[in-house]
Amino acid sequence: MKAAVIVFPGSNCDHDVYIPFKKTLNIDTDFIWHKTADLRNYDIIVLPGGFSYGDYLRCGAIARFSPVMKEVVTQAKKGIKIIGICNGFQILTESQLLPGVLLKNTNQKFICKTVHLRVENNNTIFTHKCNAQEVLKIPIAHGEGNYYCDAETLEELKNHQQIVFRYCDSGGRIAPECNPNGSIENIAGIINRSGNVLGMMPHPERRSDRILGHADGLKILGSIIERFVRN
Amino acid sequence: MKAKIKVYLKSGILDPQGKAVLHAINDLKYSDVNDVRIGKYIEITFNDGKPEQLRKEAEEICSKLLANPVMENFEIEYEE
Numbered sequence: 154m155k156a157a158v159i160v161f162p163g164s165n166c167d168h169d170v171y172i173p174f175k176k177t178l179n180i181d182t183d184f185i186w187h188k189t190a191d192l193r194n195y196d197i198i199v200l201p202g203g204f205s206y207g208d209y210l211r212c213g214a215i216a217r218f219s220p221v222m223k224e225v226v227t228q229a230k231k232g233i234k235i236i237g238i239c240n241g242f243q244i245l246t247e248s249q250l251l252p253g254v255l256l257k258n259t260n261q262k263f264i265c266k267t268v269h270l271r272v273e274n275n276n277t278i279f280t281h282k283c284n285a286q287e288v289l290k291i292p293i294a295h296g297e298g299n300y301y302c303d304a305e306t307l308e309e310l311k312n313h314q315q316i317v318f319r320y321c322d323s324g325g326r327i328a329p330e331c332n333p334n335g336s337i338e339n340i341a342g343i344i345n346r347s348g349n350v351l352g353m354m355p356h357p358e359r360r361s362d363r364i365l366g367h368a369d370g371l372k373i374l375g376s377i378i379e380r381f382v383r384n
Numbered sequence: 385m386k387a388k389i390k391v392y393l394k395s396g397i398l399d400p401q402g403k404a405v406l407h408a409i410n411d412l413k414y415s416d417v418n419d420v421r422i423g424k425y426i427e428i429t430f431n432d433g434k435p436e437q438l439r440k441e442a443e444e445i446c447s448k449l450l451a452n453p454v455m456e457n458f459e460i461e462y463e464e
Binding site for chain 2: 210211214215218246247252253254256257258259260261301302303335
């Protein structure tokens with residue numbers, strides 16, 4: 154099994170996510186520069202957080218046209234597992250691999266803090282190590298994390314259990330006051346209909362070792378790996 | 385030819401930047417101002433070519449890259 158961490162100009166969480174995959178989970182992991190157009194050898198593709206292309210125009214809008222993204226779309230259609238974290242999530246929506254868009258946080262601020270997430274769907278390859286409705290503690294760090302989609306898309310997301318994470322309080326209660334950025338229905342992460350592409354604003358790689366205070370993020374990264382091992 | 389492009393948020397999408405500017409305007413005591421929306425202005429200069437073809441290209445560039453149809457609309461004005 155091999156994992157690819159895509160590196161765009163301006164990615165800055167590429168090393169953070171490389172380390173849990175490579176060192177903690179012991180997976181053969183490569184950094185892949187965005188000019189690469191062949192990802193045939195990889196089973197997992199990670200789009201890391203950061204500020205690809207300086208967030209010019211819109212977050213993720215320019216990265217979407219990097220040579221590697223054409224190949225990411227091709228591999229996504231083949232069912233290869235793809236996880237986009239923060240800026241990676243923004244790139245996935247811009248590429249239309251996931252519906253909706255990430256708008257500016259309603260309070261206009263860049264928010265960097267640890268939040269609680271409730272696992273809304275633990276029946277995915279990214280969350281099967283979590284219990285149903287489990288509350289995870291994972292940090293966010295973004296200025297544009299306000300998930301938005303039209304009413305019709307929201308209905309579809311709900312009907313197909315595509316909402317994977319929601320912002321909640323420490324007891325798992327979903328309320329407007331635990332919504333850090335204004336996301337519609339407290340959405341923090343969604344999955345595509347086929348179940349192989351996940352986008353999330355929180356950073357599981359920043360909570361993937363006890364040294365970092367918590368290892369909740371490892372449940373997500375580890376879920377992907379464990380599913381492979383079992384298969 | 386030049387394409388002068390305005391990209392702006394669709395109505396109904398909250399514009400926190402516009403809201404902040406509205407508050408600043410109100411602080412300046414301009415009480416007649418009711419709302420502020422902020423968008424982008426982009427100018428594209430083309431090489432010489434058939435205007436019809438260039439206009440088609442400008443439209444494509446806007447819908448592929450410059451505007452995200454989920455949240456934005458765009459308008460183009462041309463200058464020969």
